[in-house]
Amino acid sequence: MKNIFYIIPLLFLFINCSKNSFEENPVEKVWKDPNIEMEKLKEELLNQENGWEFKLEDGLTKAIFFGHINFDSDTEISFLTDYSKSYYKKNKGKIIFSIKNNKPTFYFPKTTRFAQLLEHSRNLDSLYILNRIDNDTIFFDGHQIGTKFKLFKSTNERKQALMSNNIEKNRKDLIKTFEMKKYFFYLKKGEHTFDIKLDTFRKEFIINHGTNTDFKLFISKYYFDHDGIVLNKLSMSTE
Numbered sequence: 001m002k003n004i005f006y007i008i009p010l011l012f013l014f015i016n017c018s019k020n021s022f023e024e025n026p027v028e029k030v031w032k033d034p035n036i037e038m039e040k041l042k043e044e045l046l047n048q049e050n051g052w053e054f055k056l057e058d059g060l061t062k063a064i065f066f067g068h069i070n071f072d073s074d075t076e077i078s079f080l081t082d083y084s085k086s087y088y089k090k091n092k093g094k095i096i097f098s099i100k101n102n103k104p105t106f107y108f109p110k111t112t113r114f115a116q117l118l119e120h121s122r123n124l125d126s127l128y129i130l131n132r133i134d135n136d137t138i139f140f141d142g143h144q145i146g147t148k149f150k151l152f153k154s155t156n157e158r159k160q161a162l163m164s165n166n167i168e169k170n171r172k173d174l175i176k177t178f179e180m181k182k183y184f185f186y187l188k189k190g191e192h193t194f195d196i197k198l199d200t201f202r203k204e205f206i207i208n209h210g211t212n213t214d215f216k217l218f219i220s221k222y223y224f225d226h227d228g229i230v231l232n233k234l235s236m237s238t239e
Helices: 002-015 034-046 113-121 156-163 166-178
Strands: 052-057 064-071 076-081 091-094 096-100 103-107 127-134 137-142 148-153 186-189 192-199 204-210 215-224 229-238
Touching (some): 034 096, 034 103, 034 127, 064 215, 076 113, 091 113, 156 166
Antiparallel strands (some): 076 091, 127 137, 215 229
């Protein structure tokens, strides 16, 4: 019975409440409008006079491919990359922007040059989703394999060097080095030995060094840019 005495006053209070207490308030959006994000992305890509340099990180082997890309329109691109000699000079290609799962994305239509590159590698995604824009760098994530696609603004000097086929020249210089005599690969000084290997499939520069009791292995991914070979430190281990 005592509970009834408590409930009745509450009912009267509820009945006397003003309807204004239940007025609807607009909910502030906590997500970004994908259409606005897409327009911002296109504007950023198209308005870069010297184009963009890019790094593609293989989703499986973590090999890094470097290149340069111009967004000539929102459907046309021109690019070059150190992936293989077929792409050291400028190639034309197509690109398609779209919104998927409320995110700006792009992909390269089949049979176009960039799509052929991605298909040939087998470890690079074909669809890329915008991750973020951070100052002069734009980050994309591959849709399936986990490829990382990073674009960063180029300069006129770097662009001209790349267009002058510096990637091909730098690669030839490196191959010449590795075709020299054996002591360029192996060196022994006292108890210390040094051994250098090049894995062109995984794009790895491997250095073994140390003694029988203290042996270290250094592995670095590499790629070619307008200046030469670039080592991208991956790991160092002790065996």
